[in-house]
Amino acid sequence: MQPLAAPPDYAILGSVTEQSAVPRVLVIGAGIGGMQAALDIANAGHQVTLLERLPSIGGRMAQLSETFPTLDCAQCILTPRTVEVGHHPNIRLLTYSEVEGIAGDAGDFRVRIRRHAPFVDWEMCTGCGLCEEKCPARVPASFERDTGDRKAIYRLSPQAVPNKPVIDRENCIFFQRGKCRACERFCPVGAIAFDQEETLIEEQAGAIIVATGFDLYDLACMPEYGGGRVLDVMDALAFERLLSASGPTAGKVQRPSDGAVPREVVFIQCAGSRSPEIHKSYCSKICCMVTAKQAILYRHRVRDGQAYVFYIDIRAAGKRYDEFSQRAMEEDEVIYLRGKVSRVFRQGDRVMVWGADTLSGQPVRIAADLVVVAPALVPRPSTQALADGLALASDKDGWLLPVDPVLRPIETARPGIFLAGSVTGPMDIPETVAHASGAAARALGLLAEWQQPSARTASPGVLTPS
Numbered sequence: 253m254q255p256l257a258a259p260p261d262y263a264i265l266g267s268v269t270e271q272s273a274v275p276r277v278l279v280i281g282a283g284i285g286g287m288q289a290a291l292d293i294a295n296a297g298h299q300v301t302l303l304e305r306l307p308s309i310g311g312r313m314a315q316l317s318e319t320f321p322t323l324d325c326a327q328c329i330l331t332p333r334t335v336e337v338g339h340h341p342n343i344r345l346l347t348y349s350e351v352e353g354i355a356g357d358a359g360d361f362r363v364r365i366r367r368h369a370p371f372v373d374w375e376m377c378t379g380c381g382l383c384e385e386k387c388p389a390r391v392p393a394s395f396e397r398d399t400g401d402r403k404a405i406y407r408l409s410p411q412a413v414p415n416k417p418v419i420d421r422e423n424c425i426f427f428q429r430g431k432c433r434a435c436e437r438f439c440p441v442g443a444i445a446f447d448q449e450e451t452l453i454e455e456q457a458g459a460i461i462v463a464t465g466f467d468l469y470d471l472a473c474m475p476e477y478g479g480g481r482v483l484d485v486m487d488a489l490a491f492e493r494l495l496s497a498s499g500p501t502a503g504k505v506q507r508p509s510d511g512a513v514p515r516e517v518v519f520i521q522c523a524g525s526r527s528p529e530i531h532k533s534y535c536s537k538i539c540c541m542v543t544a545k546q547a548i549l550y551r552h553r554v555r556d557g558q559a560y561v562f563y564i565d566i567r568a569a570g571k572r573y574d575e576f577s578q579r580a581m582e583e584d585e586v587i588y589l590r591g592k593v594s595r596v597f598r599q600g601d602r603v604m605v606w607g608a609d610t611l612s613g614q615p616v617r618i619a620a621d622l623v624v625v626a627p628a629l630v631p632r633p634s635t636q637a638l639a640d641g642l643a644l645a646s647d648k649d650g651w652l653l654p655v656d657p658v659l660r661p662i663e664t665a666r667p668g669i670f671l672a673g674s675v676t677g678p679m680d681i682p683e684t685v686a687h688a689s690g691a692a693a694r695a696l697g698l699l700a701e702w703q704q705p706s707a708r709t710a711s712p713g714v715l716t717p718s
């Protein structure tokens with residue numbers, strides 16, 4: 253019988269074990285997935301470079317209020333992790349940074365990284381927040397999904413790690429008009445550095461983990477739900493910010509148009525998901541749970557409020573997830589309407605939601621105070637450029653593809669590059685954490701292999717040609 257040949261994509265590792273591989277892992281993206289992978293590797297005694305595009309870490313989880321199914325305060329369970337990452341001696345944290353180019357192969361990747369200029373000397377800055385307080389320029393905050401403002405000099409949130417501000421050049425009065433410098437005047441340690449420039453640095457890594465997460469399908473792409481132009485219609489992440497104690501309303505549910513407490517709220521699931529003709533064909537997997545959570549939390553905040561949920565069917569397939577949706581219906585008296593919404597439009601100070609209840613066969617028309625749409629989860633646009641640069645495969649929707657979705661859901665076809673979390677498709681936090689730990693284990697396996705070639709395992713991820 254012919255011996256099975258190692259697939260050609262692994263052949264390259266043969267030479268790597270013979271040279272001295274770089275015992276460092278680069279993790280791209282510092283959401284909960286990237287942070288988990290970085291901590292697992294760092295706690296195993298290896299060096300990690302953790303790269304994040306934004307000024308601080310935490311990803312989408314940092315924007316959440318409470319998390320299903322336990323209703324833990326998201327910030328309370330996330331902060332110990334972000335702090336651990338920020339202080340870990342084995343983690344080199346590079347925020348406000350992006351990959352510019354990558355060369356080399358497993359064992360010896362050379363990565364060019366663009367470090368954006370925060371225009372603040374982070375070594376000197378104490379994070380006192382006085383600059384933000386004194387800055388006169390206010391702009392809508394994308395971290396708040398435009399439900400709140402920030403200043404031109406800002407941190408993403410009060411719990412930001414690192415707790416250092418950046419100046420948004422496009423909205424800074426000094427950068428645009430040549431005068432102001434209020435932040436500089438009031439900074440007690442002289443940390444403002446308007447002349448700072450972005451830098452290019454090079455890092456070496458033996459393995460890479462890509463954990464760049466997901467985005468939300470834009471409401472503007474869905475005219476049936478108002479196309480993002482109807483007042484008091486928001487997406488689920490914006491509603492998270494309204495529910496969040498650290499959000500712009502300190503957790504008080506208020507509608508954007510007039511600050512009134514909404515008495516009737518309509519939640520719309522499957523917005524843009526499971527819609528092969530017009531939008532995305534796939535199920536976004538977490539929306540049933542996100543909506544149940546948000547309807548429960550709304551009912552906890554507004555005891556006399558009524559919540560309605562339009563759904564196609566309930567897909568709550570995690571441990572205790574079905575019980576959680578049942579709880580929304582039974583304990584918190586959320587009214588679930590099986591059917592699709594056909595139109596959302598403004599009438600006076602209400603938002604009209606027209607749809608059909610497919611169980612009773614009756615049309616449904618609700619005059620709501622607020623409408624919360626749970627849009628499809630989609631890959632971040634920047635992930636495609638990264639995938640092209642790394643020569644990684646993606647599916648027709650742009651999610652990154654593992655080499656084998658059934659038995660090797662973490663490895664890519666490129667040796668030494670692994671995937672972690674929702675960059676591969678919609679995932680909740682527990683699944684992201686488990687997936688990321690898997691990626692860390694794979695990377696650690698490679699490092700061990702290179703350090704001790706005799707301890708080679710039978711894993712296909714570390715095969716070398718005989």
Ligand SMILES: Cc1cc2nc3c(=O)[nH]c(=O)nc-3n(C[C@H](O)[C@H](O)[C@H](O)COP(=O)(O)OP(=O)(O)OC[C@H]3O[C@@H](n4cnc5c(N)ncnc54)[C@H](O)[C@@H]3O)c2cc1C
Pocket residue numbers: 280281282283284285286303304305306309310311312313316318319320321349350351463464465466467468488489492538542545632634635638672673674675679680681682684
């Ligand atoms: C409205 C809403 C509510 C939710 N509620 C819950 C809940 O209650 N419970 C639950 O389990 N799950 C919930 N989720 C899902 C949860 O948010 C995800 O499971 C989790 O955020 C996935 O983490 P991640 O690290 O894979 O991705 P992300 O959180 O998206 O993190 C990715 C990180 O990578 C960074 N990045 C992106 N591109 C680059 C790049 N090119 N270079 C460097 N960095 C980059 C991003 O800035 C980000 O920090 C909710 C999701 C939504 C939308």
